[in-house]
Amino acid sequence: MIFPGPVKDKLIKYCFLGAASTSILIVLLIFGFLGKEAVPFLREPGLGKLLDSRWVPVSFVQERFGLLPLVTGSLVVTMLATLIAIPFGVCGAIYIAEIAGSWEREIFKPFIELLAGIPSVVIGFFGLIVLGPIVKEVFGLSSGLTALTGALLLALMSIPTIITISEDAIKSVPRSYKEASLAMGATRMQTIIKVIVPAALSGIIAAVMLGMGRVIGETMAVLMCTGNAPMVTLSPVEPVYTMTAVIASEMGEVAFGSEHYRALFWVGLVLLFATFIINYIAQKVLHTYQQR
Amino acid sequence: MKKRLVVMLSTILLIGSGLAVDNAAARKKALQVKGSDTIVHMATEWAEIFMQENKDADIAVTGGGSGTGIAALLNGTADIATASRRIKDKEMGLAKKKGLDIKEHTVARDGIAVIINPKNPVSELSREQLKKIYVGAYTNWKKVGGPDKKIVLTGRNTASGTYAFFNQKVCEKEDYSQKMMNLVSNSAIVQVITQDKWAIGYVGLGYLAKNKNKIKGLKVEGVAPSQETVVDDSYVINRPLFFYTVGKPQGRTKQYLDLILSETGQQVVTQAGFVAIK
Numbered sequence: 001m002i003f004p005g006p007v008k009d010k011l012i013k014y015c016f017l018g019a020a021s022t023s024i025l026i027v028l029l030i031f032g033f034l035g036k037e038a039v040p041f042l043r044e045p046g047l048g049k050l051l052d053s054r055w056v057p058v059s060f061v062q063e064r065f066g067l068l069p070l071v072t073g074s075l076v077v078t079m080l081a082t083l084i085a086i087p088f089g090v091c092g093a094i095y096i097a098e099i100a101g102s103w104e105r106e107i108f109k110p111f112i113e114l115l116a117g118i119p120s121v122v123i124g125f126f127g128l129i130v131l132g133p134i135v136k137e138v139f140g141l142s143s144g145l146t147a148l149t150g151a152l153l154l155a156l157m158s159i160p161t162i163i164t165i166s167e168d169a170i171k172s173v174p175r176s177y178k179e180a181s182l183a184m185g186a187t188r189m190q191t192i193i194k195v196i197v198p199a200a201l202s203g204i205i206a207a208v209m210l211g212m213g214r215v216i217g218e219t220m221a222v223l224m225c226t227g228n229a230p231m232v233t234l235s236p237v238e239p240v241y242t243m244t245a246v247i248a249s250e251m252g253e254v255a256f257g258s259e260h261y262r263a264l265f266w267v268g269l270v271l272l273f274a275t276f277i278i279n280y281i282a283q284k285v286l287h288t289y290q291q292r
Numbered sequence: 293m294k295k296r297l298v299v300m301l302s303t304i305l306l307i308g309s310g311l312a313v314d315n316a317a318a319r320k321k322a323l324q325v326k327g328s329d330t331i332v333h334m335a336t337e338w339a340e341i342f343m344q345e346n347k348d349a350d351i352a353v354t355g356g357g358s359g360t361g362i363a364a365l366l367n368g369t370a371d372i373a374t375a376s377r378r379i380k381d382k383e384m385g386l387a388k389k390k391g392l393d394i395k396e397h398t399v400a401r402d403g404i405a406v407i408i409n410p411k412n413p414v415s416e417l418s419r420e421q422l423k424k425i426y427v428g429a430y431t432n433w434k435k436v437g438g439p440d441k442k443i444v445l446t447g448r449n450t451a452s453g454t455y456a457f458f459n460q461k462v463c464e465k466e467d468y469s470q471k472m473m474n475l476v477s478n479s480a481i482v483q484v485i486t487q488d489k490w491a492i493g494y495v496g497l498g499y500l501a502k503n504k505n506k507i508k509g510l511k512v513e514g515v516a517p518s519q520e521t522v523v524d525d526s527y528v529i530n531r532p533l534f535f536y537t538v539g540k541p542q543g544r545t546k547q548y549l550d551l552i553l554s555e556t557g558q559q560v561v562t563q564a565g566f567v568a569i570k
Contacts, residue, residue, distance in 0.1 A: 249474060253451035
């Protein structure tokens, strides 16, 4: 080697530092890029346009770029998906971590990993062809493309995340807690519900938050299955247009540098901000529970 | 970090400038076809076939919109302007002033079929009724003589030229209802119509033919959508697609136009979901 020992050490150190800071660099670049493309919208036509109540980006009358329908759309789908995913994810994790025998675990684990690995476009396809008509029949709707259909699919996609991380949290509860509880005469179920789950709660909440993060950013499945109607509604059985779907659907052909183009970057910024908030809350919650 | 950044940026710049030089070189001798985004895919396909047959020929096809194309033709930066609308009087006047003799060539037609589920008893709508449905004034099939069922409104997303065309021709430039689903493809619309008995949508005429047993094309103003009714202009939701040239086409331009109007050229039209004129 041409480099003497200490220099080599340093070199390697910098290589690792570089690799580690790449993600910081990329996050900053993305923020910068989004901001750069979005900012001109402030001057022309002005931020007020984003507060409009309708999203009509192509119009012969008046182009309107209200983010409200998109924000409510994302909100409905995300909340609903999280509510559906929590019982399945958390109960599943408890079962796998505490109740299931090792052979059962060996069956569950690969399937959960498989579920996590299904491409979202395939899940979207499944939603369009199979789940949509079922939702339509069960709820007696006129169309199967609703917020609920999308939420069910997203729940399906976030369940593996929630199970895997919750399971880790449950497993990391010290053995002594469990043994103490059992020794006091508590049954196995009492121990799980009153001791283990509260002790693992911070991890479980973090798991749910991370699941939520996946849900809000998911695009393909919602684009295919939520109907994409830009109306302001909080009803789960109406079609909604989410922020991710708008970007995916409209970015492809939008005139570069137009108001519509800039407005789409604002949608991206809002989306990024929402994920940022979710992550921040998750960190906060984790921190509080860890201190207790 | 700094060095890495420099390397990264310079690579990007290098590639970027390379592409720019390449484009400029190509622009010099190639036949420039510019205009409508609706036509750009077909024009590219024709250009590819043409260049395969004529190895030394070079055609550059770009979009940007009908107006852009016509402006480029008048400026002399394009040899052919493609347009999904007829040239405006104002543009014609500008051409006259410049002493240019603009020739119009119809290369294909675009027809949009309004489709519903075959189980829906409605079979005909007037243009006015269709407009009322799409701007959200009518939300129930009973308003147009159907059963008492809510209308599920579907349409294309804004990326589609059809979105604007239908908006202009049927809604007469009024905004679509906000309840209209913005679906990402013709096949997504067909899919919804197949599943939802009370849905309505619109697709290129080509798609109606391909899915005849799954969907029903509505008569508009009493005329069923078909190749014939689009060509003779009796079916109203249609438009001709034009090529504009300065003077009578000659040389490469003429050869290219001949190819487009040939059987091979018109097959491209049908495959792209438009209506062949021959």
